[in-house]
Amino acid sequence: MPELAEVEYYRKQWDAGIGGTVLRVQTHPKVRLFREARARDVVAALTGRQLRGSRAHGKQLLMEFSPGAWLALHLGMTGSLRTAVAGHEAGPHDHLVLSLERVALVFTDPRQFGKIRLDLVEGSDPPQWWRDLPPQPLERGFTKEAVGHFLKRFPRTPLKTLLLDQRGFPGIGNWMADEICWRLRVPPQRPAGSLDEAEIARLWREVRHVCRVALETVGKDWSDPPSHWLMTHRWRDGGHCPRAGCHRPLRRASLRGRTTCWCPHCQTLA
């Protein structure tokens, strides 16, 4: 499920454990989720450590434990974070459970497309790979120029597909990419290299707008984005374009392997 705003919502779920000490770590060591960090290393590294805080970057999460232990989580397609009562016993898809004094922090992921990574570093800075991540849409480094450059680097890739590329648009996922194309009135199939300067400027604005509003709704309290957004109409066949004065049927098709929804009437800028 998770894209930018859902990831941010899940991140905050574990805030309930900040300041607590990890008394017990439960894992499912054999599962795919531990393909990068061995479960026993995670257990050894986190037991007895204190949760200091967390940060998010796009779809990535980084939990800081003192001293110098950083637990990176990616939620994949079906991952989620929640809290449970202290003493919670791991269920079938609870692949990581950190039991603190007053609460248990649970990472659940049925499909296991998510990822767990552990970094033990000197000093108080996050690991280098985290500092090297590309600028997020709401950060200063995310400029019109950077967007234009990225589009020209992959000129034949459909715009919607390129919006899913985390190297250029960290945090954007399937529904946000469709939302952005819809707001731009550009068909999702349009080659990224065909956008002119004015369209790139509008794209930059819409990317940031969708991120900002998603964080203020879904990311804040899991509330729905505005009902006039495409997002709330795109899931099933038979949806209609929410744009005032349109309300024509939406179309759904697979684009580069991802379900894509658009309004053939509104999204005609070629």
Next chain:
DNA sequence: TCCTATGTTGTATG
């Protein structure tokens, strides 16, 4: 039974 699912990644091809 078959199809779909809000994500990445390895691999093949040009």
Next chain:
DNA sequence: ACATACAACATAGG
């Protein structure tokens, strides 16, 4: 080396 395209990963639900 780089851009492009797709299968694979594992599980649940309609």
